[in-house]
Amino acid sequence: MNKDYAVIGLGRFGGSIVRELIELEMDVLAVDIDENRVNEYVDIATQAVIGDTTEETVLKDLGLGNFDNVIVAIGDNIQSSILTTLLLKDLGVKQVSVKAQNDYHARVLEKIGADYVIHPERDMGRRIAHKLASSSVLDYLELSDEHSIVEIMAQEKLADNSLLDLDIRAEYGVSVIAIKRGDDIIVSPDPTVNIKEDDILIVIGNDDDLTRFEKSLINN
Ligand code: ATP
Numbered sequence: 001m002n003k004d005y006a007v008i009g010l011g012r013f014g015g016s017i018v019r020e021l022i023e024l025e026m027d028v029l030a031v032d033i034d035e036n037r038v039n040e041y042v043d044i045a046t047q048a049v050i051g052d053t054t055e056e057t058v059l060k061d062l063g064l065g066n067f068d069n070v071i072v073a074i075g076d077n078i079q080s081s082i083l084t085t086l087l088l089k090d091l092g093v094k095q096v097s098v099k100a101q102n103d104y105h106a107r108v109l110e111k112i113g114a115d116y117v118i119h120p121e122r123d124m125g126r127r128i129a130h131k132l133a134s135s136s137v138l139d140y141l142e143l144s145d146e147h148s149i150v151e152i153m154a155q156e157k158l159a160d161n162s163l164l165d166l167d168i169r170a171e172y173g174v175s176v177i178a179i180k181r182g183d184d185i186i187v188s189p190d191p192t193v194n195i196k197e198d199d200i201l202i203v204i205g206n207d208d209d210l211t212r213f214e215k216s217l218i219n220n
Pocket residue numbers: 008009010011012013014031032033034037051052053054073074075076077080
């Protein structure tokens with residue numbers, strides 16, 4: 001069996017990662033300390049096993065050191081999450097992605113070598129807030145602490161202007177990297193071609209600049 005991914009902690013977050021990876025035809029080893037949780041995933045994951053991942057022997061017995069990708073989705077028990085992450089990095093797992101419960105937890109995880117720290121509630125809150133604040137914003141994806149990508153509906157406000165006319169980069173310091181037009185995606189769009197009302201602009205930039213750009217679309 002080619003176990004591509006291991007997911008530790010089968011709450012709502014870990015569980016949904018297992019389901020999506022399986023949907024994407026990946027092999028997934030699902031691990032939880034709680035037998036009931038494991039039973040829920042016996043028919044879903046490639047393999048589901050009971051185990052306390054704060055014990056090094058358990059990780060070794062499960063062969064977790066051979067995985068390239070392990071997701072630690074233990075949220076509430078911060079101590080277990082940290083210990084598990086530390087042990088996985090010690091065992092040589094290349095990419096350890098960990099769900100953080102709060103900013104302190106995140107900082108510790110980064111210090112001990114977690115490769116990708118996820119803040120599901122915070123990030124989803126941000127995405128939803130941006131969508132709610134402006135009818136033009138379709139999605140908001142954080143790239144780093146300071147940079148994001150926003151999907152913006154052109155609507156009347158931007159339609160019938162070219163990127164050159166709008167001069168978005170000079171005005172707001174953000175760049176339109178692609179335009180979704182129906183089923184097509186126009187990468188690096190020609191700045192002289194007019195934008196259409198139904199176009200979706202994929203805009204990348206610093207968060208402050210993106211916020212200024214979003215605000216300019218709200219009230220006018
Ligand atoms: P979610 O917010 O994703 O729904 P949850 O609140 O249900 O999660 P958490 O406490 O965040 O639960 O933990 C997620 C899962 O991690 C639980 O199913 C729990 O049994 C499991 N878990 C906790 N500690 C360990 C451990 N040491 N080893 C393996 N699994 C663990």
